[in-house]
Amino acid sequence: MGSLKQRKTIRKYQQKDIPVDLLNDLLETAFRASTVGNMQTYSVVVTRDADRKGKLAPAHFNQPMVTAAPVVLTFCIDLNRFSKWCRQRQAEPGYNNFEWFVTGAVDALLAAQTFCVAAEEKGLGICYLGTTTYNPHLIIEALELPELVFPITTVTVGWPAEDPAQVDRLPLEAVVHEEVYHDYTPEDIDRLYAYKESLPENRQYVTENSKATLAQVFTDVRYTKKDAEAMSELLWNIMKKQGF
Amino acid sequence: MGSLKQRKTIRKYQQKDIPVDLLNDLLETAFRASTVGNMQTYSVVVTRDADRKGKLAPAHFNQPMVTAAPVVLTFCIDLNRFSKWCRQRQAEPGYNNFEWFVTGAVDALLAAQTFCVAAEEKGLGICYLGTTTYNPHLIIEALELPELVFPITTVTVGWPAEDPAQVDRLPLEAVVHEEVYHDYTPEDIDRLYAYKESLPENRQYVTENSKATLAQVFTDVRYTKKDAEAMSELLWNIMKKQGF
Numbered sequence: 001m002g003s004l005k006q007r008k009t010i011r012k013y014q015q016k017d018i019p020v021d022l023l024n025d026l027l028e029t030a031f032r033a034s035t036v037g038n039m040q041t042y043s044v045v046v047t048r049d050a051d052r053k054g055k056l057a058p059a060h061f062n063q064p065m066v067t068a069a070p071v072v073l074t075f076c077i078d079l080n081r082f083s084k085w086c087r088q089r090q091a092e093p094g095y096n097n098f099e100w101f102v103t104g105a106v107d108a109l110l111a112a113q114t115f116c117v118a119a120e121e122k123g124l125g126i127c128y129l130g131t132t133t134y135n136p137h138l139i140i141e142a143l144e145l146p147e148l149v150f151p152i153t154t155v156t157v158g159w160p161a162e163d164p165a166q167v168d169r170l171p172l173e174a175v176v177h178e179e180v181y182h183d184y185t186p187e188d189i190d191r192l193y194a195y196k197e198s199l200p201e202n203r204q205y206v207t208e209n210s211k212a213t214l215a216q217v218f219t220d221v222r223y224t225k226k227d228a229e230a231m232s233e234l235l236w237n238i239m240k241k242q243g244f
Numbered sequence: 245m246g247s248l249k250q251r252k253t254i255r256k257y258q259q260k261d262i263p264v265d266l267l268n269d270l271l272e273t274a275f276r277a278s279t280v281g282n283m284q285t286y287s288v289v290v291t292r293d294a295d296r297k298g299k300l301a302p303a304h305f306n307q308p309m310v311t312a313a314p315v316v317l318t319f320c321i322d323l324n325r326f327s328k329w330c331r332q333r334q335a336e337p338g339y340n341n342f343e344w345f346v347t348g349a350v351d352a353l354l355a356a357q358t359f360c361v362a363a364e365e366k367g368l369g370i371c372y373l374g375t376t377t378y379n380p381h382l383i384i385e386a387l388e389l390p391e392l393v394f395p396i397t398t399v400t401v402g403w404p405a406e407d408p409a410q411v412d413r414l415p416l417e418a419v420v421h422e423e424v425y426h427d428y429t430p431e432d433i434d435r436l437y438a439y440k441e442s443l444p445e446n447r448q449y450v451t452e453n454s455k456a457t458l459a460q461v462f463t464d465v466r467y468t469k470k471d472a473e474a475m476s477e478l479l480w481n482i483m484k485k486q487g488f
């Protein structure tokens with residue numbers, strides 16, 4: 001399991017396919033992850049076809065991994081299959097609501113991450129795409145997702161064609177709380193973010209973006225309040241439209 | 245990685261501690277999981293204290309794992325730490341909304357599942373507790389979670405004191421869709437659920453609950469529409485109350 005500690009996101013891939021047997025083996029492994037009541041409230045859409053990748057790409061703001069990776073996996077919350085089974089068995093399902101949207105998301109994400117761990121163990125490289133929750137409507141259209149199915153994350157997968165350095169993480173004490181949540185004093189924040197802020201690559205990032213602090217690169221450039229508010233409304237509306 | 249395919253949930257634990265170094269090592273491994281913009285929008289609360297477990301137990305409907313496991317981990321969406329950092333660096337955060345609730349959930353769940361994989365690799369057993377999203381208000385109180393922190397899942401961890409048989413999964417073709425979502429015909433549903441319905445343990449489960457079908461055990465006993473609707477409203481309200 002040493003590989004888990006060495007892992008890093010891979011965004012450049014060789015032009016080389018992933019054998020169907022290997023992919024299926026990894027997916028089978030992924031579906032051994034814990035799942036609520038053993039209900040498997042998720043589905044995975046596998047995209048290999050170049051045309052289909054082309055349809056998906058705009059939904060991901062044309063991030064190059066979508067068309068360059070041999071395989072793109074869209075992990076979806078799926079209460080459609082389970083509800084269909086219920087109806088066909090004289091049982092009235094009650095899974096078209098927010099609680100099951102969240103529970104289905106948990107289920108789908110545990111499977112997604114197990115897939116990634118297993119794939120990386122086999123030498124594959126992966127990249128998550130957060131754009132999935134920015135443009136869910138475009139993905140729903142491209143992948144023809146019916147009611148009670150919702151795309152929660154996307155993973156691009158392929159054989160690595162780059163070997164980037166590992167990026168930093170916050171110290172353990174920044175993230176772990178003993179017994180109760182210990183809220184952060186200004187001194188805590190300074191101490192816990194000092195290493196991140198000191199890194200040459202992060203300092204350069206601030207300069208490149210003509211900002212005064214690293215935090216401003218996040219709030220003013222990468223993840224703005226305005227965008228988040230628009231996306232929140234869209235996400236909520238599309239969730240409702242999908243029947244939750 | 246063979247162990248991933250053999251895994252199963254463990255609900256009975258030996259009365260034996262998990263060394264602090266081992267736990268910290270597993271948590272550090274967990275935090276190597278992919279994380280949005282390298283922001284680590286999560287926190288983990290570690291519960292070892294018997295009194296604190298006693299406070300958490302009712303939130304989990306007194307499932308015995310909470311008090312029996314040496315360690316209980318509550319994985320939380322956390323936009324508090326990041327927002328505090330922003331404010332302290334002359335940056336105006338915009339993470340108090342639904343988009344970041346969902347993104348924080350993705351982040352927290354990838355870390356949770358990486359923890360579980362690493363823990364199982366070391367011989368530990370884990371159990372997820374879905375009750376976290378049924379009673380978030382009780383967990384927020386027990387763990388003193390501030391605004392912009394939300395408990396999304398709980399994992400109990402310990403050295404296994406049982407060795408249950410693996411439970412079934414749907415066939416791969418039930419969950420995987422090539423290129424687009426292929427909706428299920430009644431014949432598909434019959435075929436895909438046939439194995440699950442044929443299992444002696446599942447047939448017994450139907451009889452024990454005096455139901456006509458396995459699906460009815462889910463809809464009428466385990467996960468009812470009425471409960472889900474009440475929990476959906478609560479979950480939404482508590483999410484709002486925590487500032488999202």
Ligand SMILES: Cc1cc2nc3c(=O)[nH]c(=O)nc-3n(C[C@H](O)[C@H](O)[C@H](O)COP(=O)(O)O)c2cc1C
Pocket residue numbers: 032033034035036037038103106107110251252253254255307371372373374375410411
């Ligand atoms: C979101 C979620 C919630 C769960 N909630 C509980 C729970 O409250 N109690 C419990 O005993 N198991 C819980 N589990 C574990 C599942 O019951 C278990 O993963 C499933 O039955 C499959 O068994 P396996 O993990 O041994 O393959 C949960 C799992 C998930 C993913």
Ligand SMILES: Cc1cc2nc3c(=O)[nH]c(=O)nc-3n(C[C@H](O)[C@H](O)[C@H](O)COP(=O)(O)O)c2cc1C
Pocket residue numbers: 007008009010011063127128129130131166167276277278279280281282347350351354
């Ligand atoms: C929810 C989520 C969304 C992400 N979205 C993107 C994305 O859209 N594009 C991208 O290149 N990387 C994306 N990533 C990958 C992160 O940028 C990456 O995990 C982080 O920078 C840490 O790097 P590492 O995984 O190499 O340790 C995402 C990761 C997560 C968990």
